[in-house]
Amino acid sequence: TRDEGQQAIMPFLDNILERVYEAVNGAHLGMTAEEVDAATGVGLNNARSRCTEHFNAGRFVVLGKRPNKAGNRNIAVYSVPRRTT
Numbered sequence: 001t002r003d004e005g006q007q008a009i010m011p012f013l014d015n016i017l018e019r020v021y022e023a024v025n026g027a028h029l030g031m032t033a034e035e036v037d038a039a040t041g042v043g044l045n046n047a048r049s050r051c052t053e054h055f056n057a058g059r060f061v062v063l064g065k066r067p068n069k070a071g072n073r074n075i076a077v078y079s080v081p082r083r084t085t
Contacts, residue, residue: 016040016042019040019042020036020040020042020046020047021054021059024051024060024078025080027039027079029063029077030078031077031078032068032075032076032077032078033048033051033076033078034047034068036051051076051078054078055078058081059080060079060080060081062076062077062078062079
């Protein structure tokens with residue numbers, strides 16, 4: 001069932017979140033979810049969901065949009081907000 005699947009992935013979720021964060025943090029021009037997937041291998045659905053979670057938590061900002069791989073739509077480019085002191 002869907003609930004069983006979610007429970008099965010829970011132990012790995014923190015690791016996936018961290019991998020996504022580190023990938024985007026290291027990209028000076030930001031990354032789309034497609035690029036996060038290519039860099040981390042977490043799968044596109046996971047990359048999209050984790051980017052959204054980071055965005056909702058304020059750990060990512062959207063720099064703008066750029067075309068997806070297929071070139072048929074523009075998708076969000078995520079970045080880690082830079083602290084100014």
